[in-house]
Amino acid sequence: MxxxxxxxxxxxxxxxxxxxxxxxxxxxxxxxxxxxxxxxxxxxxxxxxxxxxxxxxxxxxxxxxxxxxxxxxxxxxxxxxxxxxxxxxxxxxxxxxxxxLPIAGARQDVDMLIVRENTEDLYIGEEQRDGDTAIAIKRITAAASRRVARAACETLLARGMHRLVIVHKANIMPLTDGLFRDCCREVAQSYPQIEVSELLVDTAAYQLARAPQQFQALVAPNLYGDILSDLAAAHGGxxxxxxxxxxxxxxxxxxxxxxxxxxxxxxxxxxxxxxxxxxxxxxxxxxxxxxxxxxxxxxxxxxxxxxxxxxxxxxxxxxxxxxxxxxxxxxxx
Missing domain, CATH: 3.40.718.10 (Isopropylmalate Dehydrogenase)
Structure with missing residues (x-):
């Protein structure tokens, strides 16, 4: 080792x-x-x-x-x-x-896991600028979405948990975030012991700030996962x-x-x-x-x-x- x-x-x-x-x-x-x-x-x-x-x-x-x-x-x-x-x-x-954790400032009723896709989304760093206009590419693939969903389900079960929330913004970005959501749903069907739900990312952020104890695990695209996991860390100290x-x-x-x-x-x-x-x-x-x-x-x-x-x-x-x-x-x- x-x-x-x-x-x-x-x-x-x-x-x-x-x-x-x-x-x-x-x-x-x-x-x-x-x-x-x-x-x-x-x-x-x-x-x-x-x-x-x-x-x-x-x-x-x-x-x-x-x-x-x-x-x-x-x-x-x-x-x-x-x-x-x-x-x-x-x-x-x-x-x-x-x-x-037994320290001041940490909540004593939170035990959650956020699984963040780590390779794509806006973090691919493909940007361009033309004068006063700047554009960033948001890339979501079915393969990356499926594999992170599978990792989330496997890790969830290994930790003795059974509830998974898919985080997305498919109401505004139906092609990219919609693809991520649909792939996660598809993979989760192979894990009947896991109860799957979904939240829009802004609602997820509000609920994480208001009542984090309700969550066991969340899976999210790169950008959302980055932000939400930092938010959740506030509850752990x-x-x-x-x-x-x-x-x-x-x-x-x-x-x-x-x-x-x-x-x-x-x-x-x-x-x-x-x-x-x-x-x-x-x-x-x-x-x-x-x-x-x-x-x-x-x-x-x-x-x-x-x-x-x-x-x-x-x-x-x-x-x-x-x-x-x-x-x-x-x-x-």
Whole structure:
């Protein structure tokens, strides 16, 4: 069992080692291999995602990606390495759970999963401008819609859930969003144990903000899934604690904390490793099929937080350092 570690930029270099240490405590035989990517890598080498890093990711079959910085302006030749990595590895399904954590500000009645299509929609980046008019292409395909719907259904059942909501805006975009909705409906017919419903994306956003406890799982096109999963993260304590897993059929999964590189606190030793740790738990559960180890890691995170041990973003002035949190967590493991 191998894991390619790509710390990236900023606090990625501080949280990835904590998650790697926890994984080694759970699976001592795991082989960890370091690789480079990110903005600082681009500045040094001219490549944000070097070919050697991509090759190592494919060889390992699993990646833990820390965080990436982005320039404030367009830089010729630079492309987000995490977006490129997802596409190159065809990690088409992005899993974003929102679960209860014992911290102030987190709801205690939410346990949901948002599955986001990860390869197309407006995020294909095909834009053009003619004077004062700019146009972006929204691409939806039946193949991509069916495969993410299948991933949503399989993951839903693996998590012991049975209700799935298809999110779309087919009343305004009947061809693109209508295709996504119809393909999801078609796939869901093969899973009679799953209760399927649908919501327009604006209604889904309202309901997620108002009463998130009503949802078990949602599946959405790329743009909607991106926005709704960030909204849902507010119920779990915020984006700084949000975990994700990107996976597909190519045999390579990417565990990825949702937070950014946080340059304002990078290097201060106070970065919160919870999102990285929970991303590794997703990898253990859904990619490596090690549910017992995943549960041990999740319980250790919750027990550490419940004991009042948390970094300053959660605990304020009473917060501890990244190293102190890691020490307490590893002791529980």
């Amino acid at each position: 191998k894991l390619c570690l790509i710390p990236g930029d900023g606090i990625g270099r501080e949280v990835v080692p904590v998650a790697a240490a926890a994984l080694q405590r759970l699976l001592p035989a795991v082989q960890l291999q370091q690789a480079d990517a990110g903005w600082e890598c681009f500045v040094r080498t001219g490549q944000a995602l070097p070919d050697a890093t991509l090759a190592r990711a494919r060889e390992c079959g699993a990646v833990l990606f820390g965080a990436v910085s982005s320039p404030a302006r367009k830089v010729e030749g630079y492309r987000s390495p995490i977006v490129a990595l997802r596409r190159e590895l065809n990690a088409y399904a992005n899993l974003r759970p929102t679960c209860t 915020g984006l700084g604690l949000a975990a994700s897993l990107n996976q597909g059929d190519a045999g390579v999964a990417i565990a990825e904390p949702v937070h950014g590189s946080a340059p304002d606190i990078a290097g201060q030793g106070v970065a919160n490793p919870v999102a990285a740790l929970l991303s590794v738990a997703l990898l253990l559960r859904h990619t490596w099929q090690r549910p017992d180890e995943a549960q041990r890691l999740e319980h250790a995170v919750r027990d550490t937080l419940a004991a009042g041990i948390a970094t300053p973003d959660v605990a304020g002035a009473a917060g501890v350092s990244t190293a102190a949190f890691a020490q307490a967590l590893l002791a529980r493991l």
